[in-house]
Amino acid sequence: MAIEMPVYRAPMRSRDDDVPRGIGAERGLELGLCGIGGPLSPRPATLDEALTLADAQSGIRLAWRIERFAKAPIGSYTWTRDIDGLSYLGRLTGPWTYDPSDEAHAADLVHVRRCDWILEPIAEDLIPGAVQAAFGRGGRNWQRIRAEGVTPPTAAIWQRYRGDA
Secondary structure, X not given: OOOOOOEEEOOOOOOOOOOOOOHHHHHHHHHOEEEEOOOOOOOOOOHHHHHHHHHHHXXXXXXXXXXXXXXXXXXXXXXXXXXXXXXXXXXXXXXXXEOOOHHHHHHOOOEEEEEEEOOOOEOHHHOOHHHHHHHHOOOOOOEEOOOOOOHHHHXXXXXXXXXXX
């Protein structure tokens, strides 16, 4: 029996209202990344260092967000939306890393993981209701979608567009 991979909502939208809306998702889709914000200084070399810096500089809640993001299994399904509200499906393919570039800071997408995105928007009528509901609640957090039965239709969409499970 195959292991059911978790499904996540990844708004890739900064908690800082000065960061233009949509820039994070645009960057993530363009570069094959999934990420969250929370700039740190100095640049952390390891996840443990990032968690310590995040707690010291911004509080434990940022450290918890980074840790949840970093611990999602490789192969997890990830949904995002662009500035126009179009939905994209991806799968995490790499571990957590910190992107210190000026562009990453401008988008507040500094905690990143490689992500293989389907670069064609998914038709609204194909998107599982639990995914639509997760985005419909709003918010800017990376979040696991725990609704019963969200993985099979998500996996079917991946299979339909990519042909691999």
